[in-house]
Amino acid sequence: MAKAAPVSPLAPKSIPEIPPIEGVRFAAGEAGVRYKGRTDVMLALLDEGSRVAGVFTKSKCSSAPVDWCRARVGSGKARAVLVNSGNANAFTGKAGKDAVKLSAKLAAAAAGVPERQVFLASTGVIGEPLDASKFEPVLPKLVAKAEPEGWLEAARAIMTTDTYPKLSTRTAKIDGIETRIAGFAKGAGMIAPDMATMLAFVFTDAAIGSEALQTLLSRSVRGSFNAITVDSDTSTSDTLLLFATGAAARRGAPEIERASDRRLAEFRAALDEVLLDLAHQVVKDGEGARKFVEIIVDGAENDRAAKRIALSIANSPLVKTAIAGEDANWGRVVMAVGKAGEQADRDRLSIWFGDVRVAYKGLRDPSYDEAAVSEIMKRPEIKLRVDLALGAGSSTVWTCDLTKEYVAINGDYRS
Amino acid sequence: MAKAAPVSPLAPKSIPEIPPIEGVRFAAGEAGVRYKGRTDVMLALLDEGSRVAGVFTKSKCSSAPVDWCRARVGSGKARAVLVNSGNANAFTGKAGKDAVKLSAKLAAAAAGVPERQVFLASTGVIGEPLDASKFEPVLPKLVAKAEPEGWLEAARAIMTTDTYPKLSTRTAKIDGIETRIAGFAKGAGMIAPDMATMLAFVFTDAAIGSEALQTLLSRSVRGSFNAITVDSDTSTSDTLLLFATGAAARRGAPEIERASDRRLAEFRAALDEVLLDLAHQVVKDGEGARKFVEIIVDGAENDRAAKRIALSIANSPLVKTAIAGEDANWGRVVMAVGKAGEQADRDRLSIWFGDVRVAYKGLRDPSYDEAAVSEIMKRPEIKLRVDLALGAGSSTVWTCDLTKEYVAINGDYRS
The missing domain is CATH 3.10.20.340 (ArgJ beta chain, C-terminal domain)
Known part of the structure; x- marks a missing residue:
């Protein structure tokens, strides 16, 4: 499991440096879910007022965290994202639902945010119960140390058999004000032994309402994450979440509620680029890939x-x-x-x-x-x-x- | 190409002995289409009055011989089947159509039967023109030497990278009279390097009208040839033809025109068994198959x-x-x-x-x-x-x- 494989020959020559995005902080830690001697849990904390949109696996056997997110993304509000590697919490029945509830409860308590605004994702072995109590001692530490510069550690903590961390960033002007988009992803679908999941988390400081955000995301995945395949096998856990902190509004960026708003033209293109870059990185880390x-x-x-x-x-x-x-x-x-x-x-x-x-x-x-x-x-x-x-x-x-x-x-x- | 591979570990322990079926004779020969030192052409000759039914690839890029057979199978009448290995005559455009016409013309002339009652199949490399004139010197010899015992030679002549010939037979009583079904098949779909095609040819001496024969065949493939897969790749050439010589009528078997005729119960079961046996043999010869x-x-x-x-x-x-x-x-x-x-x-x-x-x-x-x-x-x-x-x-x-x-x-x- 998770034995060190040589880095894919198709990996990017260097890992991009990701600058902070106002309104979001990251921390990674070791919860001991399955792996030893590496981080396996990532917490992202979002400032109040942050919006969220998401797209999920089409599998009829989706994982417990996918079910949790799907039920809550419609509200459009997010304050925290908790992701673990080592266990996908998929095909775990009632125990899986309980693990998800406990995870959200623990993260909400540690971060001081509403449970329903905590988003969750898990990646790793299918069919084994996830012991969410392992997050309890780790979460307060993650909250304490979360920092805007924590991108690379966050991207590493969610890796399973990925051979390199996958990050991408772009800037885009909205009505003349610069905004930033950045994100990270892991693992090419059902590619790793016993591992399920493609996960991607993308953040922006733009002030975009959740409905518009959902429309932008759904459109943008068509030509990126929904246009890649490694082996035609669809994971039970695929999750892509896009968060907008809205912090750019304090610098004069407009608050935008309609995806068709013409001021979003540059932002839309930048979002497409970030998603496509991450999707390509996922394919380039497909198991055994040489081309x-x-x-x-x-x-x-x-x-x-x-x-x-x-x-x-x-x-x-x-x-x-x-x-x-x-x-x-x-x-x-x-x-x-x-x-x-x-x-x-x-x-x-x-x-x-x-x-x-x-x-x-x-x-x-x-x-x-x-x-x-x-x-x-x-x-x-x-x-x-x-x-x-x-x-x-x-x-x-x-x-x-x-x-x-x-x-x-x-x-x-x-x- | 067609280098000798070890016989699949899943191959049947022995090749079944196929007894003659009244009304059909076989011959195999070397036309030199592609291979050297092995047979690559098979001719089956059917007595007058023989009926035919067929099912073909669903590929939108079907081969020239598939197009030929599909256009003629509706008439229900057949007198000869000419099959070559080494070249699939697929994606060969007008040259492919011309090769098919010439093949039928040569076979019809040699066998003294109408061109439209000659059925054709080709298996092997895609995209290379098939030189049908190579059949000209061989066909009269095949007609001269065709014999009811020629099953194994026929099955071998249509092999490409198959590691063993695939044959099967059963008997069934129709209204108290014994009839026989036997056939042979080759190659697991788009499995071999550059080779396209699953081909199967099944013969019976039962006297069954062509519409009933088509219904029986279409039903029987659902649970056999349409229920196998090696790698999900569908060939441009898949062809399964079922011929009924009607010779059993001379021994008192009834002439049956409706597939729902209750006297066919045993025959239907036997046909299912032959097709399933051949289909399983195709899977067991899937490239690299160990299970x-x-x-x-x-x-x-x-x-x-x-x-x-x-x-x-x-x-x-x-x-x-x-x-x-x-x-x-x-x-x-x-x-x-x-x-x-x-x-x-x-x-x-x-x-x-x-x-x-x-x-x-x-x-x-x-x-x-x-x-x-x-x-x-x-x-x-x-x-x-x-x-x-x-x-x-x-x-x-x-x-x-x-x-x-x-x-x-x-x-x-x-x-």
């Missing part, structure tokens, strides 16, 4: 069809193993287009690896240069584009290759 | 929901790698149930590996014996059962594990 793959589908009947086709390619074990083998196997891409169930015409289909067109109008491109495409396939980041030549629908998704290391990590650990 | 897994889902809202959940489990890379690692990882089964998108209640779910219940009503079963389940996971054939406790829907599907050998076979062959 980061961007899949672009153009010319589909509509955008929805384009996305289904792109995900069909991204999730195909045969496409993923071909990329691991540095093989520009466009026959398998055709197969994956065909099985997606969307409109496709073999005789119009064109396929590119990088900028080399390997198939054109249903046939091997007669002019394609095998040496050029071999060069492209050796790169750590590969672009695969499909043009269906049927309509204006398009979509981009990101995935990684399927390697023997993936199977070893997920299958061999008992042998 | 054959039966997945039973009970208690779903309805049968359709049960099947979607069963396939979600069967196609989950995390479930498949856990089985490869001999790990009874029920947390991953919960995950796969949750992501299927069908109704499921975590707190009602129970899961068994073999006869050991590992999870009960949403929690680890307190009485479960780790040693007993470890024993079960070491077996080559494993039963995994899920009870949703919601309704009466149930479904069974079959799959294999996901091993490093799968990745090696499909990814490493260029390196």
Whole structure:
């Protein structure tokens, strides 16, 4: 469990420095949930008046903390976030609900905030009861030491088999006033042995009402966290929370209640960038990943069809193993287009690896240069584009290759 | 390509002896499509009056021979089947259509039958033109030497990376007269490097009209060929053809025109058995397969929901790698149930590996014996059962594990 794996070869060259965001403080500690000698609990404290929006796993077997957050996010108000690693508190029945209630109660008491404004997430082993009483001695210490600079420690405390902490930040002007967005994420979905969860927490000092915040978040995940896949397996715990402290209002930023407010244009773009950066970092830490793959589908009947086709390619074990083998196997891409169930015409289909067109109008491109495409396939980041030549629908998704290391990590650990 | 791999450890202990079926003869030969020193073309000749039914890939990019068969199967009449290995004639555009036309023309001329009653299938590399003129010198020889005993040679000629030929037979009485069903199949879907195709050809001497035959076949595949998965990848070429020569009528068997005819009860059961046997053999030859897994889902809202959940489990890379690692990882089964998108209640779910219940009503079963389940996971054939406790829907599907050998076979062959 959580044995030290070498850092993914696709990891960013350096970890970004995250400046403070007014109105939020972080602390990390050791609750001893499962791991020894590392932090496994993270507390974020938010100033009064902070707003929250969230998106969660679509799994019908969602974890107890997901159920807790989903029931409370509608209120739009948040004062604290408590996250532990080592135990996902998923598939734990009534004991799981009790653990969630106790966690919220303890965090609320330590921080002096209402229980219903405490948000929770857990990541780690499924099916084992979480002993929330372990948080009791740790929480007062976390409250005492929470500080605006605690980003990296927070990001590290929520890691399971992640090989590097994932952080991102951007600035955006709203009506001429600078605001900041920053966040961190962990773990590529159901990727780690026994580990469940993609978690991401993003914070801004912008003053945005919770309904607008929810709309911004729901839109922004479409092209980021909902456009990545490592192995098509959806965790029971996926949680993405976006918090707005509103502190920028004291510096003159407007209070914005509508997502369509034109003053949000720059903010929206910055939010998209932060979420996309974090989502890419999650894929680049997919277990056994050696290649980061961007899949672009153009010319589909509509955008929805384009996305289904792109995900069909991204999730195909045969496409993923071909990329691991540095093989520009466009026959398998055709197969994956065909099985997606969307409109496709073999005789119009064109396929590119990088900028080399390997198939054109249903046939091997007669002019394609095998040496050029071999060069492209050796790169750590590969672009695969499909043009269906049927309509204006398009979509981009990101995935990684399927390697023997993936199977070893997920299958061999008992042998 | 087609390098000799060791025979799958899940292969049947012996290859069944198939007795002749009156009205059909087989021959195999070497056309040199791609392979050297092995047969790569199979011709089956059917007596006049033979009927045919077929089911085909749902891929939107189906191969040229699939398009040919689909356009002709409605007539219900068949006199010959020509199948080659080494080239799938898929994604070959107009050249593919021309190759199909030429193949049918050559086979029809050699056999002295109408072109429209020649059925075709191809398996092998995708995207390369098939040179059908290679069949010209071979076909007259095949017609001359076709014999009722040629089953095994026919089954071998259509293999690509299959590690053993797949044959099956049963008898069934119709109105007191014995009839026979026998067939052969190849290759687990999009499993082999660059190879596309699951092909199966089944023959009977029963006298059954083509509409009834189609109904029987469409029903029977639901629980057999449409209930198996190796890696969720659907080939562009999947073809299953069922031929009825009607020769049993000369021995007094009735001519049957309705699938619901009660005299077909025994025949229907025998057909189900032949298709299921062949389908299982295909899974047991899945690339890198070391475990054959039966997945039973009970208690779903309805049968359709049960099947979607069963396939979600069967196609989950995390479930498949856990089985490869001999790990009874029920947390991953919960995950796969949750992501299927069908109704499921975590707190009602129970899961068994073999006869050991590992999870009960949403929690680890307190009485479960780790040693007993470890024993079960070491077996080559494993039963995994899920009870949703919601309704009466149930479904069974079959799959294999996901091993490093799968990745090696499909990814490493260029390196």
